[in-house]
Amino acid sequence: MRVMVIVKASQASEAGVMPSTDLLTQMGNYNEELVKAGLILAGEGLHPSSKGVRVRFGQGQPKVIDGPFTESKELIAGFWLWQVKSMEEAVEWIKRMPQEAGFEQDIEIRPVFEADDFGDVLTPELRAQEERLRAESEARLSAK
Amino acid sequence: MGNLHRTIEAVWRIESARLIASLARIVQDIGLAEDLAQEALLSALEKWPESGVPDKPGAWLMAVAKNRAIDVLRRNQRLQQKLDEYGRVWLDPMGAVYPDFDAALARDIDDEMLSLVFTACHPLLSLEARVALTLKILGGLSTNEIARAYLVQESTIAQRIVRAKRTLSEAKVPFETPQGEALSQRLDAVLEVIYLIFNEGYSATSGTHWTRPVLCEEALRLGRILATLMPDSSEVHGLVALMEIQASRIPARSNAKGEPILLMDQNRARWDQLLIRRGLASLEKAELAAACFKTTFSPTPAIATDTARPPPWTAPKPLPLAPMHCRPKLPPVMPAPAKPPKPTGPK
Secondary structure, eight states: OEEEEEEEOOHHHHTTOOOOHHHHHHHHHHHHHHHHTTOEEEEEEOOOGGGOEEEEOSSSSOEEEESOOSOGGGOEEEEEEEEOSOHHHHHHHHHTSOOOTTOOOOEEEEEOOOGGGGTTTSHHHHHHHHHHHHHHHHHHHHHO | OHHHHHHHHHHHHHHHHHHHHHHHHHHSOHHHHHHHHHHHHHHHHHHHHHHOOOSSHHHHHHHHHHHHHHHHHHHOHHHHHHHHHHOOEEEOTTOOEEEOHHHHHHSOHHHHHHHHHHHHTOTTSOHHHHHHHHHHHTTOOOHHHHHHHHTSOHHHHHHHHHHHHHHHHHTTOOSSOOOTHHHHHHHHHHHHHHHHHHHHHHSOSSSSOSOOHHHHHHHHHHHHHHHHHOTTOHHHHHHHHHHHHHHHTGGGSBOTTSOBOOGGGSOGGGSOHHHHHHHHHHHHHHHHHHHHHTOOOOSHHHHHHHTTSSSOOSOOSSOOOHHHHHSOOBTTTBOOOOOOOOOOSOO
């Protein structure tokens, strides 16, 4: 299964404060360990929300709101995409993540939707779509 | 209890290969190392429900395995000669000689991991045995999981693993990474195993499903690990590229009824773009490594990736035969496994 590991923003990350050299080194080692475990599919770190914008849909035209955004617990500072066997495996890996002592930090792990998760709900639609694609490509091939 | 069991399983998956690799370095026998690691796991299953999962579960397992190893070594005089050869030893107050575990553990684990890969995939073993041993020792899969993935009896897999361990032990196969000319030949034996696992997952030879994603994922993981252990090997990156690209098509390979859809008819919007990008990146690494180290690698990944590149898609070049694309062959290094006809019937 795939999970997205969401590193939540903190006051420090929102203020653009860099972690200590020591923590950066430890994080580097940790990241390397994850890569060596064949786990990491993708991952990025994000600039503070002061550099971001929000586009809000509602009544009328979409409204563009410039950062920073205040509710830092709801903001994210970065993410990884991991390939794991279970949620427990993801949790066990996260427990090994280095952290600064006394520094509060939330990490959220969310499973990524996979085709099977859609179950029967989308099946008729998908089937129709595939039938159509097949018909199209058959027509294309026979036209050649 | 159910949750704890799953947690222990997760810890095992993370720690087992490294644990076995470290132990194998010390006892110079991957069969014995695996037994010791399994004993540590049993001990965890027994103790953790009461004590809770320790802060450093890997270190806990290692400590238990290490004590078992000392017990075994005490009983096994014959092994001590081997241990003297191994070099650094420490003397206990009783005057017995044991290997210096801490020194062994402080070593760079990458060397041990690579030795573990090469020993588990030793050409002395049959392909079947190599596959089972690799999934068990490197993948951390249980015998039961392997048996389910291959739709055979658990006892069949267990027997294969026991025999493989015995064969390696009796032949005194050294726990090491081959060097020089032997390396490329031995690497073929490793890649063959990973590719075979992938291929069985990608176009299952038995069962009612066309794919068994567990095996694809496991093979991909092994390939990715190997690529970090051997970053200069064009062959390894080439195989990873091939697997990433092939795996990217899994969501589009069958319809809602479970029937296969050939490459040209697949809905490309359902191809996994992340895996395609990863595959193309691996292919670049393979080409770079091949150029730097003047080696070659199979052109198959390059052909397979051709169709994964951005549009126009209509004419992958050369227009491939779909079956060849669905089931790539990697001649001459990796013969594709012989496939019995696909079972028909309800999917």
